[in-house]
Amino acid sequence: MAIELSFAKILKTLRINNKLSQEELAFRSNLDRTYISMLERGIHQPTISTLFALSKALNIKASVIIQLVELECENKNES
Amino acid sequence: MAIELSFAKILKTLRINNKLSQEELAFRSNLDRTYISMLERGIHQPTISTLFALSKALNIKASVIIQLVELECENKNES
DNA sequence: AATTACTACGGAGTATACTCTACAAAATGG
């Protein structure tokens, strides 16, 4: 339900689907590796600039990432 | 070009289309009025939680807002 | 002209986004 947790789950899934390590994703997006780790654990949430940096590194549109987060947020009410 | 500026433009347009004052939008989204002003002037960029709060107050999906930002970013290269 | 919205903008404060360093814990593969 919480946005950070939904985003965390989506981000990790997308990274793994792209066969990238956290370090490689960090390099491609000009972010710190430990920060990527924090995002994937839902400890932090990104700004939209960070979102766009990640989306570029993951070869997916930022708006699609947000769509996935929206879907994930809805489904969190079921379990 | 810059994401903050594109977002700023989109946010102001959406707010005006919804016939809301900055203060009304601030109330609906549980944000500060002066911060809405800063967002619309491109001084700050939101986190995704703030994006979702604004999208709810504006009756539009967060992913659609990001889509509009993407379009605006592309068009910024022409002028 | 005066009143009433509405917005720009300042400063000062708190919370959190984000970086960097370093080390430990897992996980993976040979």
Added chain:
DNA sequence: CCATTTTGTAGAGTATACTCCGTAGTAATT
């Protein structure tokens, strides 16, 4: 097993997101 890669995590620092107070300027209405 062992070696390598990968990830979690802590702590300390900087930048910026966000709040709150106030004041001035602008626009619209009467």
